[in-house]
Structure formats: C-alpha cells, structure tokens
Amino acid sequence: MTNFRDHAIKYGLLVLLATMIVFFSIAQPAFLSMINVFIILQSVSIVAILALGVTATLAVNGFDLSIGSTAAFSMMMASYVMIVFDGGTTAAILTALGVGVLVGLVNGFMTVQMRVPDLLATLGMMFLLLGLQLIPTQGRSIAAGMSLSGGETAPGKFTEAFLFLGRARLFDIIPVPVVIMLVLAVITYLFLERTRHGRVMYAIGSNERAAHLAGARVKFYRYVAYVMSGVYASIGGILLAARIGRGDVSSGNSLLMDGVAAALIGFAVLGAARPNAQGSAIGALLVGVLLNGLTMMNTPYYTQDFIKGLVLVAALMFTFGLSKKRG
C-alpha cells in the first residue's frame, strides 16, 4: 500500500501526461502528427521559459509575480527599439535583456535590502511594469508604420533576423523558440542540480539561516535568483515579440498564471516536492498538451481554464498532501 502511494507520488503526473496523449491521439488522429507535436512545444515554449525563471526564485524560497509583466515590458521595449528608433536586432535584444536584469536587481533590492516580502515586492513590480510598458506609446500597441504622437510615421520595422527567433523552424520542423526553451531547460537543470551554486540556492530555500551559518552568501544568491527570473522573462518577451511581430499591449496577460502553474505542477513531477527545472518544463508541457488536445476537440475556452485549474489543484495535492509523512 505504501509502495503504491510512493509510486503514485512519483509517477502520477507522468502517467496523467501519457494518458492524455493516448486519449487525444485516439480521439483526434492528427494530434500525434509530427507537426502538431512541435505546435504543442511551440505553444508552451514561452510559458516554459517563464516557469524556469520562476523556479529559480522558488528555489531560494522567493516568488516572482512580476514575470508576466516583465515579459510584456521586454516585448514592448524590444519593439520600441526596433520600430521607433529603427535600432536593429541586436540593440532590441540587448535592451530587452537589460530590462530583465534591471527588473531582477530591483526585485532583489526590494526583498533583500528593503525586506519587503517577496510576494508583495514582486506584486508591486508587476503593477509598476504594467503601467510603465504603456507610457512610451501612450497605451498603444507598437507595429511597423505606426504613427507617432508627433504625427510622423515610425521609421523601423521588425527585422528578418528578429522574427527568425519567433517563427523560423530548424530543418523546416523544429521551431526556434522550442530550441531556445530546451537549451534553457538543460542549462537551468544543470545549474540547479549539478552546480554548487544551485545546491546552495536550494539550501537557502530550505533553511535560510542554516545556509547563512554554513557560509552561503544569502543576499547574493537571492539577487541571482531574481536576476535569473527577470532575464528568463525577458527572453520570453523577446520570443513573444518575434512571434506576433508587434509590441501588443494585450499579449502576455496569461503568461504569469500559466508560468507559475507550470512551476507549481513541476513540484509533483517524479515526487520532487520542491521547485525543479525538469518539473517546470514538464509542467508547462502538460498544460500545453492539455490545451492543444482540448482545442482540437473544440472544447470552449472556459472549460479549458477550468480543466487547467483542476490539474494544478491535483498536482498541488500530490505534492503537499501525499508526500508529507504524517505523524
């Protein structure tokens, strides 16, 4: 019986994923086609990247609620550099990454130096960025040929190289964002699980005081975690801009919730019961498979939201309810 429970905890979510794949393939043969597999991966890539970033903050027992708006802000800034300043690909990407670093540093400053609780600090940052992203364009989306407030037309456009990041497919089949997501997932996995820096981050997340007294530079690592999460979010923002080919004010609304959900579902993967990179990636994939399958079967979006919530709740119960040994 205990054995069964252990197995349920460890493999429950993977079994659910496999079951879903089998079910959707039977119900909709097109589901398992190579193209659709990559469509699913493409649709989860941005969310997965954000989830990987939030995993880093969760590892040090923090929480970054500003990832969605950081991604949106980076998207707007990259678009702004390209359309309004005609700054080219490199400048746009560097600006967006710079936004990520800066947001991470400010989040770190608020939580480490100002001792604002993580949830509140990053919630504040979220609102701040939601407003800030609208200021340069007076609330409008950024697209090639848009008219500026002075009446003239914006000179720039989205470069081919930039759009390549969001739209191109390697070997005509693997979308570039998927490649970027996989690379980041591997890097994050290696960093958190295999390096001493990652090990120390988990130590801080588990018992901050003990880690400090064992020589861990707690403040430094908290900054590292927030900068990681900021940079990952801005990479997500760059891919989003490249994908939709404009700085769209309403995009990225759902990124925060989906990213956080993926990271939390990740707790339950292989019974880790802690934030982990592979779990977050699989969590994002699980949500992606679910939404793609349900869309194929023409389920209305509100039902999809409900089912997404259901999976999250179930995963959380797996993690916190079953895995804790009770008195």
Add this chain to the structure above:
Amino acid sequence: MMKSTLKKLGLAVASIALMATTGAQAEEVKSPFEGKGMKIAHVRYLSQGDFPELYLSGVRAQAEALGLELDVYDARQDAAIQRSQLEQAIMKGYDGIILQHGFTDSLKDLADMAVQNGIKVVAFDVNADNPEIPQINQDDHLIARMSLEQAIKDNGNAWKAAYVYVPGIPPLDRRDEVFTELKEKFPGIEEVARFGTLNNPIPNQIADQAAAVFRANPDITVAFSPYDEFAKGIKIAVDEAGLSSSVKIYSADISNSDIQAMREPGSAWVATTATNPAIMGQVSVRALAYLMNGENPGSQVTVPPVLITQEMLNALDIKNMNDLVAKVASFSTSDTLTPDWMPLP
C-alpha cells in the same frame, strides 16, 4: 415630421415583406457543398462583447445554410494565441478558414502558408496582405459619410464641432479621412475641439474630457464621434452639463446599450451609422464559399452600412438589436455576394 415618420414606416414594412420573399426563395437553393462533409474554421481574435457574438451568429447561420461544418477558435484578444490556433487549424486540414481581426504582422506568414497548402482563407477587418485572401470590411468611409451627411441635413453646412479621434486605429483613420474632406468642402464647418483616449473605461474618460471641452466652448452644436464608446462618453458629459437641447451627437456603430442611450427622452445622440455584425459574418462565409466554389469574390468585399436615427428608433419602437434586426430590413439582410447558387440563412 409626422409625414416623414409615416413614410419611413411604410418603407420598413415593405422591406420586411421583401425579406420574407427572399427568405422563401432561399429554401429552394441547394448548396454546392451539401453532403461533401466540408469543414471550415473560424479563428477569432475578439471573443468578448456584443460584436463578436453577433458576428459569430451570422457565421453560424450562413455556414449551416451552406452545409459546412464549423469549428470556432477563441484567441481571447491575444495575438500569440491566435497565431497558435491558426497554426493548429492549418495542420488539422480545414477546407476553409475565416480570420476575424488580429494583426497583419502576426498572421501574414501563416496565412500565406495556409494558402500554399490549398486552404481557402478570408479575413474580416484584418489585412492578410495576400492577393488570394479577400478582405471583408465594413465600409468605414461610407459610415462616416452617412453620419456626417445626416448632421448637415439636420444642422445646415455651418456649425462648430467637437471631434473625438485617436490616431493609429485603422477604422478611425479611415473615418477621419472623410471628416477632413468634408471640412474642406464646407468651410463653415469648424472643428473647435479635438480630443480622445482609449484608456478604460473609455466612456468615463471621454466624459471627463468632453465636460472640459463643452465648458470652454459653449457654442458647440455638433459632436462627431466616429466610435460608439466615444459617443457614450459625450452623452454623459452633455447630460451632466444640461446641454442636451443645444448639442447633437453623431456617431458610428450600434449596440443594445447605444439604442437605449439614443432613446432616452431628450437624448442628444440623434444618429449613428452601422453595419450589422451578423451580416458581416454571413458575408464572410459567403466570400469563403465563393473561393471554395472556384469563384472570385474580389479582393475587397465591403458591406454597406445603414443610417439609424433617433427618430426611426422611436417611431418603430426599437428597444434592442433584436428589434432592430426584425424591424429594419436593410439592417438585417444584405444582397452582397448573393448569386443564384448561394443558399441564404
């Protein structure tokens, strides 16, 4: 006054009768797609509000009449999701796809891919930038022109106007072209104030701006607001300032709440020009059917609008969109793209 109302009433009755006959005729036409199990997808960017709901009802009705199976994808105002869904629809292999709104930049490459894969595509109110994809639009120029002509009819050709405009929004830009032209033609029409915002809630923000404008320019007699959310705001400001008898509002678009606002006793909102979203839905499917039937509907398909006045709403006792559809024939049907082989809903 009485006479003209009666005339309009007569017209309305006549058109209802006309509609009945076209309806009867429609039943006899057999769809060229009947029994072929053809499937079309409707990938829509806007999912919330009156407009997409009415548009979808038109799409459904026409698809049913044509015997086409319809799947709907909701992007919920998210360009990235719309892209994924379009991708998915291409992969799933539909015979036809109707795009509703969205952005050229985020759809063009995929739309091209769909066409290359032999899928017929039409786009509503978004330019897919591909000669093989017909674009269905409401006629924004005509919408502005009809409202403004009504204003000239009511007020003569010399008045001071308040104008609500936010640049950079394509339909508003097109409507602006007409107003600019008109001002050149009639030098007596003077635009004394121009303002506008798209910050939510729009009517509220516009009302604040308008209140200041009316205080500064008490001689304004006409407010031209080529978007109904703007008109709602102006009406609030006019009511609050007690100017209902001296200012008249001319707008574009229509909805249930617009009808109620126009019909309030002494309302300053006297006219609007609009196209029935359901008709545009029907026309979109008909354009797609053209393509699937090997015919060309033309690269631009525009659906003519209808002028709706306060007078007319009161005379026919129209309380909501359903009443409007039932009582104003020109609003409920359109002869755009109606060849003999086309079964109508």
Add this chain to the structure above:
Amino acid sequence: MGIQSDSIEISGIKKSFGTNTVLHDISLTVSGGEVLALMGANGAGKSTLVKILSGVYQADGGSISVNGQTSIIDTPQQARESGIVTVHQIINDGVVQDLTIAENLILDQLCDGRFPAFVNKGKLHERAAEVAKTIGLDLPLDTKVAELSQADKQLVAIARALSVKPRLLILDEPTSSLSEREALRLFDAVEQMRDQGVAIIYISHRMSDIRRLADRIAALREGRIVGLFEKPLDYDGAVHSMLGHAVGEVMHDYQSGEASRVVFRQVQLAEGSKPFDLDLKTGQIVALTGLLSSGCASVVESLFGMHEFASGTVMLDGAEWRAASPNQAIKDGVYMVQEDRGNNAIIPDFSIENNTSLPFLKSFSWLSFINRDREKARVKEVIDLTKVKYTDPTAEMSTLSGGNQQKVMVARWMLEECRVLLLNEPFQGVDISSRRQIGKLLRETAKDRVTIAVCTDVEEALEIADRIIVFNHNNLVGDHRIDQIDMPTLIKQIAAAPDADFTALSSSKTQETDIHA
C-alpha cells in the same frame, strides 16, 4: 482583592516521551504569597513541567491539588479554571500587537462573551483600568501594544494573565528579553502580586532575578528536584546542584597547548562590560561556561562573524583579524557548530550527504559543477570518522537520531583543514553515548587547531576541556586549568552577582592569563 492563602501541591509528576523519561518524580509545594524560583539547565525538564502545569501536556502520573483538592488539568482551559496562569517566555504570544492596551487587558472577557457585541469604549476602559491597577500598570490605555517596549508588553501580558485572578502564576524566563531597567519594573509588579497573596513559580537562569525575588529555590536536574533551598538562601549551593557536581570526574589528561593562535586584546562583549585579554593555543580545548546571557555565546558568535565585539581586537596567527560574515570566517578557516541545530544548521530538504558537504562544496567542484563521486567519498570519510550511524547517506536528516544528527553537523567541519573550531552548546539534545563519542573525537582531533566550546552545563565542560573560562554578565570572571580545578570557586564565579569582586575569587595560581578586571 483580599489576601488569599492558597496552597498548591504538585506531587509525583512523571512524564516520558517514548523511552526518554523527562520528569521522574516531581513534587513541590507553593503557597500563596511566596515566590518559588525554579532553576535548571537546558534540558533539565523545566519547560515540560510548565507545560504540564498549564495543561498543554498531560502527565503520565502524579497529581496537582489546590488547597487539598485534586485538580484535573488536561487542557489549558482547565488549568485556568483551577487558577493556574502561565506567562510564557515569548511575550508576543501573550499579547495581540494590533490592539490597544485596554483591549488586550480585557481580551478574555471580550472573547468569552461577557461583553455585548458592540463595545462601549468608556465601559471597556473602566474595566481595563481595574485590571491595570492590580499590578500598578500605569500606561495610557489607548496605546497600541505594538508601540510598547518589551517590558511594558511583558507587563501587559502579566496584567492580562492576572485579570482572571490566579491562585498560581507561572513566569517562564520573564526577563530574558528585558533590559535591566525594564526588569526592575517587572520585579516591582511580581512583588506586588506576591503581596496580594498569589503563589508564584519564577523560572530563571539569572541569579540577579533570583537574588531579588526568590523566597525559596528548587533546583531541577535531569528530571528530578535535586535541591530545595529555604531562607536563608544558599545561592551557590543552588547553582551547584542545578549544574551537577562532577569534581574529580575528569577522564583525560591536561594538554597545555602549542602555538598561540587566537589572541583577544582588550575585548569588550557589551557596552560597559570589562575588557579582557585572552590567549588561546592550538591543541587545547577551551570551554566557555556561564549562565544564560553570561556572554559565552557572544564570544564564539562574534568570532564567527555573526556579530561584532563592542570593542577591542582579535589576532589570528599574529595578524589582526575580524570576520565580517560567517562566509568570511569559513574562508579563513574558522568554523562553527551551531546551537539549536534544527534552526541554525540542518537543511531539512537535504540528504545526510548534502547536509555534510554544504560548506565546502567548492572543494568538490570544477567550474562550479559538483563531482558527485568525490563528494560521496569525502562525506563517507568524515561521517565514518564521527561515527554517524546511518543506513543510507542519501536519506533525509530526519531519519537520524538527535545524537547522530549532531555528529553530522560536526563531521561537516572536518572536511577541510580547520584553524579554529567553535562549538555552541554542542551537546544540546544529544544522548549520552553520542556525547561521549563527539567529546572523544574532539579531543583526538584537537591537535592543530584552537577549539572553543560553549557549555552551560559544567559537567559537559569538564568532560571535554583542558581549560574552562567563566563568563558572568559579559565579564570574564574565571580561568581554570582542568587538572587544578577548584569547583567551589568555579561555581561561585558562575553564580555571583554581577558587581561581586572577582579578584579575590579567582584561583590565581592556575591562571594562564591575567584577568583585566
């Protein structure tokens, strides 16, 4: 309030957790109008006894009777109904920070429905003032508790406890977070209550509190009352019986040490305390002892970079040295085994292996990547060295007993060469056989380092040390060689009042350094 003359009798209280008997047979009598001071070292069983008296735990045997009538105390509610009220060590549990003093004082009445749903402020203040008067609490009742000093909060908590008119009041370490001035106010309040006829059990380590308040003293040691002292009180005797008498039990040879490594020059532990000099040598184990807040812990914590000394300098191998953080101390070869390992040392989510390797991951890493094979091998070496009993090194720490957990915490610091090893209460929550093993290991490995261990328990200090240094109220008051130790002097130094003249007390012929007092 009239004078009561209650008598509370505690007889034959027993309590075990599993196989571990915490209280053997506790019998005590307290009468109204007297203060019984209860003294005991960490782990003596004080807090278990308090929890039984306040109904949090149920005793395995024995009884509690009030005026000859047996009271059943199975819940905190029943304890209160029997007139037994406890003010716990952590004040913030006893008051609601966001409410005003008045609201706090009558909180119990507010909660149990003696007040109507809509509280009239005037009436509330009237009743609160009554309560405040009982201990002479003279503060504006509108003030929010959060704005008060610790002492005033403590007084509010006590006043609140008194609002139910107790027969027996238990104060658990009430001055532990108070300044001296604040403590004086508390003493006034306690004396006032005693004069009103309340029986008081006063639990403290602080001799100054006990000298001022106690009418009788009970010493608790290893779950037994080992001494009961009546007036005139023998304070040294009380400390002696509380700490145990281990004279002549020294099992090891004295090591005189080799090179001077850690030298203190005119170091002050707190503002106003006396500066001291100290020279600590490699190969010697030094135990620092003293009662709670004597300053022993500050010495090792400051060396490890957790705080700063109030003044003075420390030389490490001849160079002036100060660690800004534990991180820097570790880099400089100064390691520390922390007290209360659950909060300060163990990473609960980590395996035994990963807990051990945490401070020195760098030495198993290449470009930050951890070489797991080397990690495993090195960890195995050190946990075998410290004789940790484990089945699987990848299991969680919680699978180990307390003693074995502590061995892992010691093993951690054996991974790398150590210049100075600091230990703060290393035998807290450690069973006797593990304690012996750790002690033996410390002595065997002491050769090339300075070892400084803080042990409140003199017996523990005697077991491992070559040299015992006594602190009292942040002053260095005694320094003893283990082979020439004079127990009565040692105990006097531990228990003395802060202003006592120590020059007369030190066993000077054994001094290795001068005490600059």
